[in-house]
Amino acid sequence: MNNEKIDKLLLLNKKNRKVLIDSLRKTGISDKILDIIDKIPREYFISQDLYDEAYIDKPLPIGNRQTISQPYTVCFMTELLEIKENVKVLEIGTGSGYQALILKMLGAEVYTVERIEYLFNKSQTAFKDFNLEIFGFYKDGTTGLEEKAPFDRIIVTAAAPNIPEALIKQLKINGIMVIPVGEKDCQKMLKIKKIDNNNFKTSEHSTFRFVPLIGKYGWSSEN
Ligand code: SAM
Numbered sequence: 001m002n003n004e005k006i007d008k009l010l011l012l013n014k015k016n017r018k019v020l021i022d023s024l025r026k027t028g029i030s031d032k033i034l035d036i037i038d039k040i041p042r043e044y045f046i047s048q049d050l051y052d053e054a055y056i057d058k059p060l061p062i063g064n065r066q067t068i069s070q071p072y073t074v075c076f077m078t079e080l081l082e083i084k085e086n087v088k089v090l091e092i093g094t095g096s097g098y099q100a101l102i103l104k105m106l107g108a109e110v111y112t113v114e115r116i117e118y119l120f121n122k123s124q125t126a127f128k129d130f131n132l133e134i135f136g137f138y139k140d141g142t143t144g145l146e147e148k149a150p151f152d153r154i155i156v157t158a159a160a161p162n163i164p165e166a167l168i169k170q171l172k173i174n175g176i177m178v179i180p181v182g183e184k185d186c187q188k189m190l191k192i193k194k195i196d197n198n199n200f201k202t203s204e205h206s207t208f209r210f211v212p213l214i215g216k217y218g219w220s221s222e223n
Contacts, residue, residue, distance in 0.1 A: 003129045003130065003131065005044070005129065006041060006044060006129060006130065009041035009043045009044055010039075010041045012041065012043060012051065013041075013043065013051065013052075013054055013055055016054065016055035017037075017038060017041075017042075017054075017055045018038075019055065020037075020055040020056075020057060020071060021034050021037055021038055023057065024037070024057075024071060024072060024075055027072060027076075028079075029072075029075040029076070029079060030079065032106070033075050033078050033079065033102070033106070034075075036102050036105045036106065037071065037075065037102070039105070040098065040101055040102065040105075040130070041054070042054040042055065042060075042068065042071070042098070044126065044129075045060075045062055045068050045096035045097070045098055045126070046060050046061070046062065046068065046096075047061075055071075057070055057071050057072050058070050059073075062095060062096045062119065062122075063118060063119065063122075064116050064118055064119060065211070065222065066095055066116065066119060066211055067095070067211060068095060068096040068098050069095070069098075069099065069157060069210070073208060074098065074099050074102065076189070076205075076206075077099070077155055077157070077178050077189070078099070078102055078103065078106070080176070080178045080189070080191045080205065081103075081153050081155055081176055081178050082153075082176060083103060083106040083107065083108050083153065084107070085107035085108075086107060086108070086109060087107075087108050087109070087152040087153055088108070088109045088111070088148075088150075088151050088152045088153070089103050089108045089109065089110050089111065089151060089152065089153040089154070089155065090111045090112070090113070090144065090145055090148070090149075090151040090153070090154045090155070090167075090170065091103065091110065091111070091112040091113065091154075091155045091156075091157060092112075092113050092141030092142070092144075092154070092155070092156045092157065092158065092167070092213070093113070093114065093141065093156060093157035093158040093213065094112040094113060094114035094119060094120065094123045094136060095114065095119055095123070095157065096119070096122070096123065096126065097112070097122070097123035097126040097127060097134070097136075099155070099157055100112040100123070100127070100134050100136075101126070101127070101130055101132060101134070103155075104132045104133075104134050105132070108153070110134045110135065111134075111135045111137065111145055111148050111151070112134060112135070112136050112137070113136075113137045113138075113139055113140075113141035113145055114136065114137070114138060114141075115138075115139065115140050115141065115214065115215060117138055120136060120137075120138040123136055124136050135148070140215035140216055141156075141213075141215065142160075142164045142166070142167075142213060142215035142216050142217035142218045143164070143166045143215070143216055143217065144164070144166040144167050144169070144170040145170070146166070146170065149169075149170035150170055150171065150172040150175070151170055151171060151172060151175060152172055152175050152176075153175060153176050153177070153178075154167050154170070154171055154175070154176075154177040154178075154179075155177070155178050155179070156177070156178070156179040156180065156213060157210065158180075158210050158211055158212060158213035158214075158218070159180050159181075159182065159184060159187045159209070159210035159211065159212050159213055159219075160179055160180065160181050160187075160213045160218055161181070161182075161183075161213075161218060161219055162181060163177075163179060163181060163190070163192070164217035164218065165217065166217065167179075168192075168194070168200075171192075171194045172194065173194055173195070173196055173197070174193070174194065174195075175193070175194050176191060176192070176193050176194075177190075177191075177192045177194075178190070178191050178192075179192070180208050180210050182207075184212055184219065185209060186207055186208075186209055187207065187208055187209065187210060188204050188205070188206075188207055188208075189204070189205035189206060189207075189208055190202055190203070190204060190205070191203045191205065
């Protein structure tokens, strides 16, 4: 990262960022992830009138009725993914690009898919500004990314009514998928390990509230 704007933003709310990081540490988030949280100014992804809220642990608007997720949620999902150097990750729901940047900075090869053109374009600029090679795609992610499959990890950052079949197929054996599944107003976080093509080990985690995953194998609309 050598963008002047990013360096300036990093200095703005240093203290607030530290308070957030300390509180995330108390929930059990590892230093490896927290060190990255400290290197990416959340202000970059939001409008200036929200800068004071950048390090409050809550989702914030990024345009088109979408959000950058709550920092705890981003960190928790990242922990569940068990990222190792060079794992190939598919993210469905690029949004601001914040989660994709964290995965990349942890050493993953990152493919990310967004269905809203405005957010796709903005995230492409973010990846350039942060000087990181992340492969972004503008399409419906409920069908996965067949042309780049299979993946070691898949993360879905929008609320799914159920697990899209295509994503399961595009996950490698021993791969891990993390996805919030449930109703539109409340989802269970699922971690799914693919044992073989017919067997999966699934663990259920806390409840969350994401914006809906909209598409062929998701919800048909926001409402
Ligand atoms: N990961 C994001 C970040 O770091 O900012 C936050 C994602 S936001 C909570 C959910 C995103 O999923 C929205 O940008 C939304 O447009 C996107 N989305 C919803 N349905 C989608 C689909 N079928 N394919 C791709 N993206 C989708």
